[in-house]
Amino acid sequence: MSFIHSRNRIRGKLIDDIYAPNDLNLKVPKYKFPESEHEPRHVYQIVHDELMLDGNARQNLATFCQTWVDPEIHQLMNECIDKNMIDKDEYPQTAELESRCVHMLADLWNSPEKTDTLGCSTTGSSEAAMLGGIALKWKWRAKMKELNKPPDKPNLICGPVQICWHKFARYWDVELREIPMEKDRLIMDPEEVIKRCDQNTIGVVPTLGVTYTCQYEPVQEICLALDQLKAKKGLDIPVHVDAASGGFLAPFCDPGMEWDFRLDRVKSINASGHKFGLSPLGVGWIIWRDKQELPEDLIFWVNYLGGNMPTFALNFSRPGGQIIAQYYNFLRLGKEGYRKIHQACYHTAQYLGDKLSQIGPFTVIYNGRGGIPGLLWTLKDPKNSNFSLYDLSEKLRSRGWQVPAYSMPAHREDLVVMRALIRHGVSRDLADLLLSDITRSLEYFKQNPVQSPLQEKDAACFNHAPKV
Ligand SMILES: *Cc1c(COP(=O)(O)O)cnc(C)c1O
Numbered sequence: 026m027s028f029i030h031s032r033n034r035i036r037g038k039l040i041d042d043i044y045a046p047n048d049l050n051l052k053v054p055k056y057k058f059p060e061s062e063h064e065p066r067h068v069y070q071i072v073h074d075e076l077m078l079d080g081n082a083r084q085n086l087a088t089f090c091q092t093w094v095d096p097e098i099h100q101l102m103n104e105c106i107d108k109n110m111i112d113k114d115e116y117p118q119t120a121e122l123e124s125r126c127v128h129m130l131a132d133l134w135n136s137p138e139k140t141d142t143l144g145c146s147t148t149g150s151s152e153a154a155m156l157g158g159i160a161l162k163w164k165w166r167a168k169m170k171e172l173n174k175p176p177d178k179p180n181l182i183c184g185p186v187q188i189c190w191h192k193f194a195r196y197w198d199v200e201l202r203e204i205p206m207e208k209d210r211l212i213m214d215p216e217e218v219i220k221r222c223d224q225n226t227i228g229v230v231p232t233l234g235v236t237y238t239c240q241y242e243p244v245q246e247i248c249l250a251l252d253q254l255k256a257k258k259g260l261d262i263p264v265h266v267d268a269a270s271g272g273f274l275a276p277f278c279d280p281g282m283e284w285d286f287r288l289d290r291v292k293s294i295n296a297s298g299h300k301f302g303l304s305p306l307g308v309g310w311i312i313w314r315d316k317q318e319l320p321e322d323l324i325f326w327v328n329y330l331g332g333n334m335p336t337f338a339l340n341f342s343r344p345g346g347q348i349i350a351q352y353y354n355f356l357r358l359g360k361e362g363y364r365k366i367h368q369a370c371y372h373t374a375q376y377l378g379d380k381l382s383q384i385g386p387f388t389v390i391y392n393g394r395g396g397i398p399g400l401l402w403t404l405k406d407p408k409n410s411n412f413s414l415y416d417l418s419e420k421l422r423s424r425g426w427q428v429p430a431y432s433m434p435a436h437r438e439d440l441v442v443m444r445a446l447i448r449h450g451v452s453r454d455l456a457d458l459l460l461s462d463i464t465r466s467l468e469y470f471k472q473n474p475v476q477s478p479l480q481e482k483d484a485a486c487f488n489h490a491p492k493v
Pocket residue numbers: 089148149150151152154187189232233234235236267268269270297309
């Protein structure tokens with residue numbers, strides 16, 4: 026009899042509906058470490074279901090990061106789940122593919138033949154920015170030593186930057202000279218850069234695709250102004266380009282624009298593979314123009330992995346799949362494929378921008394021309410509007426769209442904007458659906474004026490802007 030019993034128990038386990046009495050019928054521990062084990066199938070369902078409450082990534086127009094990838098990338102990521110990119114001796118082909126990506130990027134960013142380009146993958150542009158910033162600081166320190174001057178007050182000049190540069194400045198004790206916005210000038214210009222340069226300036230960081238506005242900062246004009254500064258005053262200040270987005274856009278869609286290693290003054294460039302590089306989350310890149318730009322004492326040589334391997338990174342263990350996926354994308358798409366995908370996004374962003382400027386109360390500040398495929402708009406008359414952009418953002422959220430509303434940084438805190446990024450997978454049809462939800466929301470606010478429009482402090486704010 027006991028035989029039949031146990032057979033029935035097993036049978037029950039195998040054919041029970043997953044939501045019928047079992048683990049899923051009880052509360053699972055949430056903040057205390059669980060005492061006992063549970064069925065994988067049940068736990069999977071619990072975790073899977075809880076994640077339904079996250080926003081739908083495809084409708085998240087706040088993020089610059091990729092939310093759609095080829096099925097082949099899913100497959101490669103799965104196959105690479107056990108590969109640690111730091112174990113270059115154990116996984117030499119993964120290391121080889123990383124090295125090929127570095128060479129391809131150096132080529133894409135027009136590294137001159139004669140230079141000894143150097144680079145590596147990172148977890149994203151933030152880590153790449155740290156590495157680029159440290160290299161600038163070390164180079165500057167060595168220069169000060171040669172001049173017999175105290176290397177104790179380094180500064181870095183930038184426009185309105187992504188938070189990673191605030192982190193760099195704070196973590197590595199560098200003064201950030203961030204050029205504030207002024208009236209309609211929402212990005213850096215050469216004049217403002219030059220005003221702030223002195224012998225303690227470790228570098229200037231223009232952004233190719235400013236987080237707040239999507240616009241490109243004028244890298245070439247800034248380099249030119251720095252060349253003149255050198256001729257006049259002898260100050261020789263290097264440039265690092267934060268091309269988190271633009272590094273994977275400009276080479277394909279705006280190849281004539283000079284922002285990269287074609288300009289002698291550009292010493293290093295970072296970009297996010299997981300943004301317009303079209304790879305899954307967790308990969309960025311930094312490339313130095315020449316070996317001399319990366320001080321040797323920043324490179325660690327490790328022998329305990331087998332072989333004697335150079336590393337320059339903040340992390341040690343890190344997944345290799347994203348790098349493999351990046352290589353896949355380079356091969357799969359080539360310049361032609363990247364251009365086609367991004368061009369389609371630009372057209373959709375421009376289409377939306379043009380439509381938004383027609384349908385009513387908005388002024389479109391950026392319409393997808395001269396920067397990242399995305400758009401930025403504000404209310405024509407916020408004081409006399411019966412809703413705020415924060416209200417609109419919340420209203421759109423009820424349909425699953427995540428479109429951030431936020432105020433600009435210094436000195437344009439008065440300007441509240443809404444931004445939508447158009448990425449791989451945001452089709453024209455999806456854009457039209459968003460547009461009709463915006464129109465519907467406006468109609469709703471007309472019928473139901475908001476008594477006290479939401480302000481930034483009360484809004485569920487999901488912009489990436491540092492408030493410092
Ligand atoms: C996204 C972004 C970063 C940070 O990049 P991550 O890849 O998210 O670490 C830095 N700078 C700019 C301009 C960005 O757009």
